[in-house]
Amino acid sequence: MLSDSVNYLRDSEDAVVTVAIGGLLLLASPLLIPSFLVLGYLMRVIRRTADGDDEPPVFEAWGDLLVDGVKAFAVTFVYSLLPLAVLALAAVFGIGAAVVGSGDGAGGLLGGLIGGLLALLLVVVALVVSLAGTYVTPAALAAVADSGRVGDGFAIGTLWGIATKRTYAVGWLTAVAVVFVGALAIGVLSIVPMLGTIAGLFVQFYATVAAAAIIGWTWTDVRPVSTDTAEVETAERPAV
Structure with missing residues (x-):
């Protein structure tokens, strides 16, 4: 899967054009719409690979x-x-602890200590929630790419069943490894002022597309069976 993802775009006839457009869109991503277009392309990659089509899509049908x-x-x-909300709450407790702790007497010290401990606990919770969100997000994106319905990205029960599968964990880790290697390459390129940073955007696009392809292939094996399909199969099954 790892080698297939690295070769996913490279084996395409339109690889150069696709990477060029993707890199330019990332360069213009502060304008937001270009970043949405890149995300849309990644969703298209996930959808195609999940459906068994390993031919990379091209930039078309922009709408x-x-x-x-x-x-x-x-x-x-x-x-x-959610993690940002928890961190904001931790900041509030931290500031409150500092204010209370600055007061005189043992009560102020105890209150500051309790507030500080609560703030620290919330920071830990925020980190755990952030990791959980990072882990589940690819499955949520694949669900939306598959059905086209945003609500499927928040079907917690279904997504939990998918995220706890070994196949998904392996796919997720493989995708993370690809992104990590891409990040290392970007770090090396950034040594060269300006030009290296710009070149890194094209590497970032290539690596992200490779990771999206991995998520799509993984989704093929872990996607939930729709109720409609199950009902049809049950109706067609002969009685014994």
């Missing part, structure tokens, strides 16, 4: 790409929002 990108952004944003 559909934008819609898919907005969906992907919404899912990613929500899963990152």
